[in-house]
Amino acid sequence: xxxxxxxxxxxxxxxxxxxxxxxxxxxxxxxxxxxxxxxxxxxxxxxxxxxxxxxxxxxxxxxxxxxxxxxxxxxxxxxxxxxxxxxxxxxxxxxxxxxxxxxxxxxxxxxxxxxxxxxxxxxxxxxxxxxxxxxxxxxxxxxxxxxxxxxxxxxxxxxxxxxxxxxxxxxxxxxxxxxxxxxxxxxxxxxxxxxxxxxxxxxxxxxxxxxxxxxxxxxxxxxxxxxxxxxxxxxxxxxxxxxxxxxxxxxxxxxxxxxxxxxxxxxxxxxxxxxxxxxxxxxxxxxxxxxxxxxxxxxxxxxxxxxxxxxxxxxxxxxxxxxxxxxxxxxxxxxxxxx
Amino acid sequence: xxxxxxxxxxxxxxxxxxxxxxxxxxxxxxxxxxxxxxxxxxxxxxxxxxxxxxxxxxxxxxxxxxxxxxxxxxxxxxxxxxxxxxxxxxxxxxxxxxxxxxxxxxxxxxxxxxxxxxxxxxxxxxxxxxxxxxxxxxxxxxxxxxxxxxxxxxxxxxxxxxxxxxxxxxxxxxxxxxxxxxxxxxxxxxxxxxxxxxxxxxxxxxxxxxxxxxxxxxxxxxxxxxxxxxxxxxxxxxxxxxxxxxxxxxxxxxxxxxxxxxxxxxxxxxxxxxxx
Numbered sequence: 191x192x193x194x195x196x197x198x199x200x201x202x203x204x205x206x207x208x209x210x211x212x213x214x215x216x217x218x219x220x221x222x223x224x225x226x227x228x229x230x231x232x233x234x235x236x237x238x239x240x241x242x243x244x245x246x247x248x249x250x251x252x253x254x255x256x257x258x259x260x261x262x263x264x265x266x267x268x269x270x271x272x273x274x275x276x277x278x279x280x281x282x283x284x285x286x287x288x289x290x291x292x293x294x295x296x297x298x299x300x301x302x303x304x305x306x307x308x309x310x311x312x313x314x315x316x317x318x319x320x321x322x323x324x325x326x327x328x329x330x331x332x333x334x335x336x337x338x339x340x341x342x343x344x345x346x347x348x349x350x351x352x353x354x355x356x357x358x359x360x361x362x363x364x365x366x367x368x369x370x371x372x373x374x375x376x377x378x379x380x381x382x383x384x385x386x387x388x389x390x391x392x393x394x395x396x397x398x399x400x401x402x403x404x405x406x407x408x409x410x411x412x413x414x415x416x417x418x419x420x421x422x423x424x425x426x427x428x429x430x431x432x433x434x435x436x437x438x439x440x441x442x443x444x445x446x447x448x449x450x451x452x453x454x455x456x457x458x459x460x461x462x463x464x465x466x467x468x469x470x471x472x473x474x475x476x477x478x479x480x481x482x483x484x485x486x487x488x489x490x491x492x493x494x495x496x497x498x499x500x501x502x503x504x505x506x507x508x509x510x511x512x513x514x515x516x517x518x519x520x521x522x523x524x525x526x527x528x529x
Numbered sequence: 530x531x532x533x534x535x536x537x538x539x540x541x542x543x544x545x546x547x548x549x550x551x552x553x554x555x556x557x558x559x560x561x562x563x564x565x566x567x568x569x570x571x572x573x574x575x576x577x578x579x580x581x582x583x584x585x586x587x588x589x590x591x592x593x594x595x596x597x598x599x600x601x602x603x604x605x606x607x608x609x610x611x612x613x614x615x616x617x618x619x620x621x622x623x624x625x626x627x628x629x630x631x632x633x634x635x636x637x638x639x640x641x642x643x644x645x646x647x648x649x650x651x652x653x654x655x656x657x658x659x660x661x662x663x664x665x666x667x668x669x670x671x672x673x674x675x676x677x678x679x680x681x682x683x684x685x686x687x688x689x690x691x692x693x694x695x696x697x698x699x700x701x702x703x704x705x706x707x708x709x710x711x712x713x714x715x716x717x718x719x720x721x722x723x724x725x726x727x728x729x730x731x732x733x734x735x736x737x738x739x740x741x742x743x744x745x746x747x748x749x750x751x752x753x754x755x756x757x758x759x760x761x762x763x764x765x766x767x768x769x770x771x772x773x774x775x776x777x778x779x780x781x782x783x784x785x786x787x788x789x790x791x792x793x794x795x796x797x798x799x800x801x802x803x804x805x
Contacts, residue, residue, distance in 0.1 A: 260536045294534045294772035407781060407801040436776045439535060439769045443576040446617050450535050450580075455777070463625040463767050463777060466581065466603035469740070471766065471780070472805040481779075493773075 192350040193368040200364040201346045205236045216242050216272040217239025240341040247432040248278035250301050259297045260450040266301045272309040276331040277502035279310050287494045288435050310335035314389050319503030323387040324396050330380045340376045347376050388522045394516040402526040403487040412480040416520040420511030425456035427505035433498045537574045537619025542612045548680035554598040565657040568791045571622030575608040583770045586648035588655035598648035624771040625790045637665045637727045641746050643672040643718045643738025650737050666697040672718025676703045719749040729754045737763040744804040756796035764789050
């Protein structure tokens with residue numbers, strides 16, 4: 191893979207130039223948090239590089255909160271999304287498997303993916319809620335991106351991950367081959383961040399979670415962690431999760447006309463699994479809470495060969511009940527030690 | 530561009546048959562070809578109201594029409610009950626795995642259906658009858674709460690019984706509570722399994738009905754000597770996409786839409802809250 195170097199100032203100019211012909215979305219700070227915004231000549235200096243994940247998950251660009259799926263969609267535009275951290279890049283693998291790579295292709299998804307150029311970015315200032323390192327992923331991307339950027343002093347290292355990324359750079363003369371020293375220095379930064387995340391998560395034990403979550407259905411296990419009681423079933427965790435894909439379909443058409451909308455749903459909502467006559471296979475909060483975590487650490491592993499959790503920690507940071515999922519998991523897994 | 534997977538085909542309502550006070554059968558004429566195998570299901574859209582999964586109750590061999598037998602239980606099914614001939618609805622599918630009829634060859638096939646659970650059993654029964662000589666015998670146990678709750682009355686009490694003379698068929702018909710005119714047995718459908726003269730080692734049992742009926746029927750079948758893998762159960766869950774994306778229908782790690790909707794008991798037992 192090509193690794194290039196460009197000065198920060200030249201990169202800023204490069205992006206500004208690009209933003210004249212294509213919509214570029216990048217992280218901007220708002221009230222101390224990062225949110226995606228559209229890059230414009232006015233705000234280009236305020237783009238936040240290489241800090242930490244955004245508030246919104248990347249999925250909102252590919253699976254909107256609400257979209258019309260029947261009749262077929264309007265035109266899907268080309269765009270660039272910049273500053274995507276690896277927790278979201280890892281989540282994208284699950285979205286691809288669900289909506290693009292299976293037997294049934296979801297409307298709009300593959301086209302949105304194909305028309306979007308992704309520039310991922312190393313995470314250098316993780317939140318206390320970040321835990322990617324203890325679910326087997328890292329705060330930097332090694333695959334899946336078109337370009338990846340790592341801030342390095344007053345310059346930027348740019349990994350070229352795809353042909354699309356290569357043609358985005360084109361013949362721009364401001365990019366040079368990165369030196370070994372620069373690459374080593376970047377590696378050093380990456381390892382420091384990884385270590386910081388591991389250190390912050392030392393009290394949580396998710397060892398062998400794949401194996402120990404298997405068969406952990408029984409409500410009694412999930413009644414033990416006291417914190418689950420604080421769940422108010424708001425759906426914040428599922429909405430901000432980069433791999434939560436659940437949705438519902440709604441019909442709004444007139445007689446004889448099909449109009450279907452697709453809207454995010456949450457397995458924490460009491461009505462999620464409730465059937466027509468009123469019976470629910472997950473009647474209690476504990477069943478629903480358990481289902482979400484079993485889905486992340488077991489079912490998705492079974493279905494896609496991947497964890498449904500990338501350690502982004504949004505479900506912890508955004509929890510209205512202040513539940514730390516890592517603590518809940520540690521307690522549940524302790525009970526399953528003998529497995 | 531790929532075909533839109535959520536877009537149903539248009540079907541005209543030809544007839545709406547009242548089966549019981551709470552159950553109707555809608556007879557549809559699809560505007561495009563629609564074929565399915567017994568056990569597979571489809572999603573039926575009432576435009577502007579919603580979509581819900583049902584297993585067709587008509588014969589998979591009948592290419593002219595498609596029937597769904599639907600109990601009135603909620604918003605979408607209320608709208609289905611209000612359909613009139615000439616209305617247009619949407620159907621997409623078929624989804625899920627069919628009954629593995631190849632595995633049933635040479636065997637005694639025990640069908641156990643209760644209430645509206647007779648609907649998918651009817652499609653299976655009619656499919657079995659097309660090639661009845663392949664199966665050693667079909668034993669059909671039917672149950673309903675009361676005589677008036679029976680669906681397919683003209684077929685179960687008359688038409689299908691006459692099939693008995695040419696085919697190795699056996700009917701066992703019961704109601705939970707009989708009335709004065711009732712000439713068959715009284716008791717829950719598991720009672721119809723008492724004294725069954727079936728070579729169980731060379732048999733499969735196919736069960737469909739309300740969860741409580743499926744639970745007790747399964748227990749009864751196990752007591753009679755059926756093994757877990759010989760018992761085929763129809764599972765129902767809330768469902769939107771039917772293609773393994775929306776994740777509403779998961780029973781543990783199993784998708785009802787893709788892995789089911791019919792599961793053998795060995796596969797489904799031990800999963801959370803299966804009898805709901």
